[in-house]
Amino acid sequence: MIAINGGVGGVIEPAIPEAIWAMQGIGPVLECNSGGPRSRSRELHLRATVLGSDSSSISCPKVRTVALNFGGEDPVACIWRLLKELGYPSPEAALEVHLQSARACVCCSFKGIARTAVETARPELVLEKALVLGLSTTSLFDPARPVIWTRASLTRRLALYDVRGFYDD
Numbered sequence: 001m002i003a004i005n006g007g008v009g010g011v012i013e014p015a016i017p018e019a020i021w022a023m024q025g026i027g028p029v030l031e032c033n034s035g036g037p038r039s040r041s042r043e044l045h046l047r048a049t050v051l052g053s054d055s056s057s058i059s060c061p062k063v064r065t066v067a068l069n070f071g072g073e074d075p076v077a078c079i080w081r082l083l084k085e086l087g088y089p090s091p092e093a094a095l096e097v098h099l100q101s102a103r104a105c106v107c108c109s110f111k112g113i114a115r116t117a118v119e120t121a122r123p124e125l126v127l128e129k130a131l132v133l134g135l136s137t138t139s140l141f142d143p144a145r146p147v148i149w150t151r152a153s154l155t156r157r158l159a160l161y162d163v164r165g166f167y168d169d
Helices: 015-025 075-085 091-098 121-134 164-168
Strands: 062-066 105-109 158-161
Touching: 062 121, 075 121, 091 121, 121 158
Parallel strands: none
Antiparallel strands: 062 158, 105 158
């Protein structure tokens, strides 16, 4: 037997509504939802971003891109060896020299960023990029956090954006 919801707290037998409709001369009315959630959904493609934009009223310029290519070498061992070769006792000591005026930035992981070859680049440039990667997560570069070098962090491809113009408005 099919029951029809008759309002708050009650269920009406199908014969009662049919009798009411017959007395009023109205045939049975079937009311249904004409579409599910997918029929009311829309798809929208992102066509603009505030990141990297210098020309709009909100300015979030790209500060730099960072990516390293270690070839077949272990990234962590390579950077620690490079740090010792350049005469720094710790990553924090190198940080004071290479990134003393760095500010926090928003990061975006992007596979299209060209990697700098570690074996052919200047060692100071490689160390600076490794410091940036060690101070970054996938979404934030923060010079106040400790330098953490892992294979995952050293093999990221990041674009850094200055969002101070966005939040200063």
